[in-house]
Amino acid sequence: xxxxxPLLELRNVAKxxxxxxxxxxxxxxxxxxxxxxxxxxxxxxxxTMMKILAGVIPEYEGTxxxxxxxxxxxxxxxxLDLGIAMIHQELSVMPELTVAENIFLGRQPLRAxxxxxxxxxxxxxxxxxxxxxxxxNVREPLERYPLGVHQLSEIARAxxxxxxxxxxxxxxxxxxPMETRHLLELTRELAATGKSxxxxxxxxxxxxxxxxxxxxLRDGRKIATLEARKTDKQELVRLMLGKEAAFFEESYMxxxxxxxxxxxxxxxxxxxxxxxxxAFSDVSFTxxxxxxxxxxxxxxxxxxxxxxxxxxLHRPTAGRILLEGxxxxxxxxxxxxxxxxxxxxxxxxxxxxxxxxxxxxxxPWLAQISGLVPQVPKEVRxxxxxxxxxxxxxxxxxxxxxxxxxxxxxxVAIARWLVRPPKVFVVSEPTRGMDxxxxxxxxxxxxxxxxxxxxxxxxxxEPETVLAASERILVMAKGRIVREFVGETVTKEQxxxxxxxxxxxxx
Amino acid sequence: xxxxxxxxxxxxxxxxxxLAKSREFxxxxxxxxxxxxxxxxSDSFLSLENAANILNQVALLAIMGTGITFVLLxxxxxxxxxxxxxxxxxxxxxxxxxxxxxxxxxxxxxxAAGALGxxxxxxxxxxxxxxxxxxxxxxxxxxxxxxxxxxxxILFELPALSETLGSGRIFGVKWLVIVAALTLLVGHLVLKxxxxxxxVYMTGASPKAAELAGVNTKGVITAVMVIGALTAGLAGVVxxxxxxxxxxxxFDGMLIDAIGxxxxxxTSLFGGVGGIPQTIVGLLILGxxxxxxxxxxxxxxxKTLITGIILLAALVFNILFAGRKEA
Numbered sequence: 001x002x003x004x005x006p007l008l009e010l011r012n013v014a015k016x017x018x019x020x021x022x023x024x025x026x027x028x029x030x031x032x033x034x035x036x037x038x039x040x041x042x043x044x045x046x047x048t049m050m051k052i053l054a055g056v057i058p059e060y061e062g063t064x065x066x067x068x069x070x071x072x073x074x075x076x077x078x079x080l081d082l083g084i085a086m087i088h089q090e091l092s093v094m095p096e097l098t099v100a101e102n103i104f105l106g107r108q109p110l111r112a113x114x115x116x117x118x119x120x121x122x123x124x125x126x127x128x129x130x131x132x133x134x135x136x137n138v139r140e141p142l143e144r145y146p147l148g149v150h151q152l153s154e155i156a157r158a159x160x161x162x163x164x165x166x167x168x169x170x171x172x173x174x175x176x177p178m179e180t181r182h183l184l185e186l187t188r189e190l191a192a193t194g195k196s197x198x199x200x201x202x203x204x205x206x207x208x209x210x211x212x213x214x215x216x217l218r219d220g221r222k223i224a225t226l227e228a229r230k231t232d233k234q235e236l237v238r239l240m241l242g243k244e245a246a247f248f249e250e251s252y253m254x255x256x257x258x259x260x261x262x263x264x265x266x267x268x269x270x271x272x273x274x275x276x277x278x279a280f281s282d283v284s285f286t287x288x289x290x291x292x293x294x295x296x297x298x299x300x301x302x303x304x305x306x307x308x309x310x311x312x313l314h315r316p317t318a319g320r321i322l323l324e325g326x327x328x329x330x331x332x333x334x335x336x337x338x339x340x341x342x343x344x345x346x347x348x349x350x351x352x353x354x355x356x357x358x359x360x361x362x363x364p365w366l367a368q369i370s371g372l373v374p375q376v377p378k379e380v381r382x383x384x385x386x387x388x389x390x391x392x393x394x395x396x397x398x399x400x401x402x403x404x405x406x407x408x409x410x411x412v413a414i415a416r417w418l419v420r421p422p423k424v425f426v427v428s429e430p431t432r433g434m435d436x437x438x439x440x441x442x443x444x445x446x447x448x449x450x451x452x453x454x455x456x457x458x459x460x461x462e463p464e465t466v467l468a469a470s471e472r473i474l475v476m477a478k479g480r481i482v483r484e485f486v487g488e489t490v491t492k493e494q495x496x497x498x499x500x501x502x503x504x505x506x507x
Numbered sequence: 508x509x510x511x512x513x514x515x516x517x518x519x520x521x522x523x524x525x526l527a528k529s530r531e532f533x534x535x536x537x538x539x540x541x542x543x544x545x546x547x548x549s550d551s552f553l554s555l556e557n558a559a560n561i562l563n564q565v566a567l568l569a570i571m572g573t574g575i576t577f578v579l580l581x582x583x584x585x586x587x588x589x590x591x592x593x594x595x596x597x598x599x600x601x602x603x604x605x606x607x608x609x610x611x612x613x614x615x616x617x618x619a620a621g622a623l624g625x626x627x628x629x630x631x632x633x634x635x636x637x638x639x640x641x642x643x644x645x646x647x648x649x650x651x652x653x654x655x656x657x658x659x660x661i662l663f664e665l666p667a668l669s670e671t672l673g674s675g676r677i678f679g680v681k682w683l684v685i686v687a688a689l690t691l692l693v694g695h696l697v698l699k700x701x702x703x704x705x706x707v708y709m710t711g712a713s714p715k716a717a718e719l720a721g722v723n724t725k726g727v728i729t730a731v732m733v734i735g736a737l738t739a740g741l742a743g744v745v746x747x748x749x750x751x752x753x754x755x756x757x758f759d760g761m762l763i764d765a766i767g768x769x770x771x772x773x774t775s776l777f778g779g780v781g782g783i784p785q786t787i788v789g790l791l792i793l794g795x796x797x798x799x800x801x802x803x804x805x806x807x808x809x810k811t812l813i814t815g816i817i818l819l820a821a822l823v824f825n826i827l828f829a830g831r832k833e834a
Binding site: 311313332333335336337342344349350351352354355359363364366367370371372373374416 | 700701702705706708709712713715716717718719720721722723779780
C-alpha cells in the first residue's frame with residue numbers, strides 16, 4: 001500500500017519568520033483517499049505548515065509536489081484552482097445568506113448573466129444529500145442552522161469547487177458532541193470516496209479515530225508519522241511534548257505544602273453553575289484569598305470567556321458569580337469598584353499603545369487619584385511606583401506604550417492593577433510571547449500578590465504557565481470543567497491529556 | 508539572554524518621531540504657507556482689518572467646530588450639526604415671536620438641540636447604529652422641524668441677546684468673535700484638564716481598552732454627541748443675530764466647512780488624537796483660504812473647487828498618518 005503515489009508531498013520544507021525557525025526540514029505526504037492528521041502543541045508549526053499547503057504563505061524553502069509535479073502556490077486562489085481547499089477554524093460563512101448561496105459563494109451558477117437560482121438550489125441539495133444531510137433546506141438562511149451545518153456548508157463548498165484535498169483546521173472545536181461525531185463520520189466518508197483530508201486537531205481521541213496516519217510536529221520539526229491504528233493518545237502526547245515531559249513530571253506544584261493548602265482559606269469568588277451558550281456551561285468553583293488557581297484549556301475551550309464573564313464584560317445566561325457572597329453586577333466599572341482586576345489575553349486589546357504609560361496605568365483610578373481634574377504629576381508619581389515594582393523597562397511613565405517591548409507592555413497591563421490591590425485578579429495569558437526572564441518576573445508578581453492575600457485566577461492555554469504558578473489547576477474542555485488537580489504532582493502530559501478530551505465521553 | 512521573542516527594548520525610531528512631529532505641524536505649515544502666498548499675491552490681504560474679518564468669518568464655524576472636535580475625538584461623526592444649528596435658531600426666533608419672555612426662547616433652543624444630540628448619542632452608543640447614519644437621519648429631522656415651525660417663512664423677531672452676540676461689538680471687538688473664543692477655550696479646558704476630557708481621548712484611542720479600564724464608553728459617546736449638538740445650538744442662536752433673521756435653512760450649508768475645519772487642523776477621524784488647538788489652526792486655514800481667494804483674482808467659479816481640493820488633500824493626509832498608527 002505504500003506504493004500508492006502521494007497526492008501531495010512536501011520535501012524538506014522550511015520557513016523562517018524574522019530569524020525564528022517556524023519549520024525545519026519537513027517531509028510530509030498525503031495519499032489519495034487518506035485522512036492525515038497533524039498534531040502538535042501551540043507553536044509547533046502546524047499553522048505555518050497548513051498555510052503553506054493552502055497557498056497563504058508563498059515564500060518558503062523546499063518543494064511542494066502536487067500529483068507528481070512540483071508546484072509553488074502563489075495564493076489561496078491558486079491552491080483552490082489546483083484542488084486544495086482549506087476550512088478555517090474561524091468559519092468564513094455568511095450567516096445571512098442561504099445555505100445554497102454559502103455553498104456556491106463567489107461562483108454561483110449563472111444564466112444569461114444572472115444567478116441561476118433553480119440550478120444552484122438543485123446542485124446544493126444534491127451535494128448535501130451526498131453528504132447525508134438531506135434534511136437541510138438549502139433555501140433557508142444559514143444562520144437558522146447550528147454550527148455543525150455551517151461547517152458542513154464549508155465542506156460542501158470545497159467539494160463542489162472540485163477540491164481533492166481538504167485541509168480542516170480544528171474543525172470540531174466549536175461543535176457539540178453530536179455534531180463532532182457527524183463531522184468525523186463525514187470525514188471518513190470523504191476519504192472513502194477518494195478525497196484526501198489533512199486534519200488538524202488538538203483533540204487526540206478524535207485524531208486517532210478519524211485519521212489513517214498522524215504526523216507529530218514539535219518546535220517546527222517533524223517528530224514522527226505514525227499509523228493511527230497503531231498509536232494512542234498517550235504516545236501522541238509523549239511525542240508532542242518530547243523529552244522535557246519527564247522534567248515537568250516532577251517539577252511543578254511541589255513549591256508549596258501539598259495537603260489542600262487552602263482548606264481554611266477564606267473563599268473570595270464563587271461561581272455557581274455559570275453558563276453562557278457557545279462559551280462555557282455549568283461551571284462551578286471557588287477561589288480563595290491568597291490562592292493562585294490555574295485555569296487551563298486549549299484555545300476555544302471557553303476559559304478566556306469565563307474570565308471576561310467574571311469581570312462583567314458580558315452576562316452569563318445562567319448561574320451566579322458571587323464575590324464575598326454578594327452577586328457582582330455587570331460591567332467592568334462595578335467589578336473594579338468591588339475589587340476585581342482583569343488582564344485580557346491579548347495585551348493589545350487592553351492597552352492604549354499611542355498613549356503614555358501613566359495614562360494607561362491610571363485610567364481606572366482617575367477619580368480616586370485626583371477627582372474631577374486629573375493631576376498629571378500625581379498620576380506620574382503613582383505610575384512610577386507601580387511600574388518600578390513590576391520592573392517595566394524603561395521605567396518612564398511618560399513613554400508611549402508603543403515603544404515598549406511586548407513583555408514590558410504586559411507588565412504595564414499588570415501594573416495598572418497594583419495601584420489598588422484587588423481582591424480577585426483574573427489574568428489571561430500573562431506571559432505569552434515573553435522571554436524566560438520576563439516570564440519569571442511576571443510570575444513573581446503574581447506570587448507576591450497571592451502572598452498579600454489576593455485571589456489570583458490564572459487563565460492560560462500554555463501548560464507551562466499554569467503549572468509554574470498554580471497550586472490548584474482546573475482544566476476546561478469544550479466549555480466545561482473536566483478535571484481538577486489539587487495538591488498533587490501534575491505533569492504537562494496529564495494536563496494536555498485532560499484538555500484534549502475523551503471522545504468516548506463526548507459521545 | 509535575549510530569545511527570539513519581542514522582549515528586547517525597542518529604540519524609538521527616528522523616522523517615527525519625525526512623522527509624529529510632521530503630523531502635528533503640517534497644518535501649521537499649511538496655514539503659514541497660505542498666509543505667505545496671499546500676502547504676496549494680494550495687496551489687501553495682510554492687514555489688521557482683514558485679519559479681524561477672517562476671525563469674524565470663522566467665528567460661527569469655531570463654535571460648531573468645538574463640539575465636532577469632541578465628537579471626532581471619540582471616533583464618531585455628526586452630520587447633523589449644521590441642521591441642528593438652523594433648528595436652534597428657528598426655535599429661538601419662534602418663541603420670541605410667540606412672546607415667551609427672554610431668555611426662555613434661547614434656553615428652549617439650546618435644550619431642543621441638546622435633546623436631538625442625546626438621541627444621536629443613544630442611537631450611536633446604546634443601539635449601535637453607526638453615528639454617520641443616525642446623524643444623517645437627524646439632519647432630516649432637524650431640517651424638517653425647522654420647516655414645520657416656520658412654515659417655510661423667514662422669522663425676523665429675534666431675541667435681543669442673539670442680536671447683541673451676533674452683530675454687536677464691545678470695545679471695538681465683535682461679540683461673535685468673543686463668544687467663539689470662549690467656546691473654544693471652555694472646550695480646550697474640558698478636553699485637556701478634566702477627567703471627562705481624558706475619557707474622551709481614551710475612548711477614541713481604543714474603545715475596547717477604555718471599556719476594559721472601567722470607562723463608561725457609552726456614556727462618553729452619548730455625552731460628546733450632546734456637546735456637539737449644544738455647540739451647534741449655540742452657533743444657531745448667535746448666528747441668527749448675525750444674519751438678522753431665522754430662516755428654515757440658515758446654517759445648513761456650514762456642515763462641510765465645520766467638519767472640514769476640524770479635520771484640516773489634524774484631529775484624527777479615527778479618534779484619540781487632536782484637540783482644540785488643532786481645530787483653531789484648521790479654522791484659520793479655512794478662513795484664510797476663503798478670504799484670500801476673494802482677494803486674489805481667482806475665477807470666482809473656481810473657489811469651491813480649490814477649497815474642495817485642499818480639503819481632500821487634508822483628508823488624504825489624515826488617513827495616511829492614521830494608517831501609521833498600527834505600524
